[in-house]
Amino acid sequence: MDILKLLADLAETPTDLTQLASRRAALDGLRRVGAKTIAAALPLSLAALPSQAGDTRTVLDSLQLAVRLEQLQNAFYSRALTSAAGFFPADANFRSSIVKMQAHQQQHVALLTRIISSSNGDTPTLPNYDFTGSKNNTQASLFPNVFSNFDEFLRLAQLLEDTSVRAYKAIVEFLVQDNYTLQTALQLHSTEARHAARIRTMRRLRGAVVKPWPSPTDADITIAGRTAVVYATEHATTQLLPAPANTPIPFRLLPIGSGANLLTQSVPEAFDEPLAAAEVELIMGLFTY
């Protein structure tokens, strides 16, 4: 592979999808090149390698993970919208919010599919979905009434949206090499965060103990060993300064330093944490068969 030609091609950063065709040759190289290979070929040492240094997945793998997550959420919302009358609350804003989210997920699937196709990658075929978590009645369900009990539906929606935010966050770090795909991933990421906040707000309006942002004060809605991974490491109470310092930021000593619950609540709320692909796969695997 001609690394210099690849870099020259990648340096052309289109700002809209109509220029995807011109990137076909460049992205085709990404199909076979992982982060480690790129790093070895480049003359400069990159501080920009993903934190999961042992990860040998490609950019394409990251996009395929993203589209599978979007497919899952699209199917989830689509099924909810075909539920029996009376599933959605009387306040029309609840259903219209789900309509909007489903539309976005469908658009995300279409967009990611186009990007993957333009690099001659394969779009994953749809698996079977069972959002009760029973894997088609082969094991005990996690959400037995997911499409008949609106609050149960919202709980799963929250888990999936928060997972999506954390998944994109990890994917973004992986895309530091590719401006166009990186920016697209960031834009997808923040849209999912808006969804997640809306789901949480809807739950709160219906009496749940929950904030628009993941908080240690949220009532736990996870099941140990099954869905608990959704919030594993999310409520970090420390944030590190980047290398070479690598020391915890002394929030207590900074201007914000005073106030109750600063370190135990406010700091964890102020940052969302990434979730590695393996954990995302675990969560998706609960609802596919």
Add this chain to the structure above:
Amino acid sequence: MSNNLIKGSDEAEFAKPLYVPIKRRSFFMYAGATAGATALLLSGCDDDDSGGSNSNSVSLGSGDVGVLNYAYALEQLEAAFYAQVIATPYTGITTDERTALTAISKHEAIHRDFFKAAITAAAPTQIIPGLTPDFSKINFADRTQVLTAAKTFEDLGVGAYNGAGALIQSGTYLLLAGKIVSVEARHAAYIRDLLTPGSFSGSDVVNAAGLDQALPVATVLAAAQTYIKETINGDNVGK
């Protein structure tokens, strides 16, 4: 003899390649090339600090430090805004709203202090000073005005982070920015739903491809400038 004279326009044409900022990954290519690498490297360095001699002008700087200062400036603005909201709450604020807005004010202050600490550790001589906010256009007693301003700041922050991601060279800084932007998007969605239930991701911010805004530096600074007394120069952010 006249063939050797360089006309004004030709000279501008000759000079052009030197002033075109080299995109980050082109830089890698040029930096790796053995021939003419030094000349091209130098032409890629734009240390020209055009902050000017105006003492009311603040230059964000260049490269990753420029992006960090950019984020620091916006978080300063948001932190100051919400501090004012909490100090002088709007008429009719509910307990729930006050609790949430207080939490948001803490998040923004934490973000602000986070960037201050990061820039101080990475480039202590290049950190921008504390900025002076100007919220004279906002009537803090009026719920609609306050929440509309909050919505504006949050959407602007999301668009700024999304647009700045590609300017960042360091994967570490990119991840840190990523950890913050989703919280800003949650803020934005919450504020929007306070104003108009269900407007959390309206088509004014999320387009027909389902993509949230990604705004250029110049656009963001033009919008933010209204609320900052100092003149912010972001010409070299990420370059």
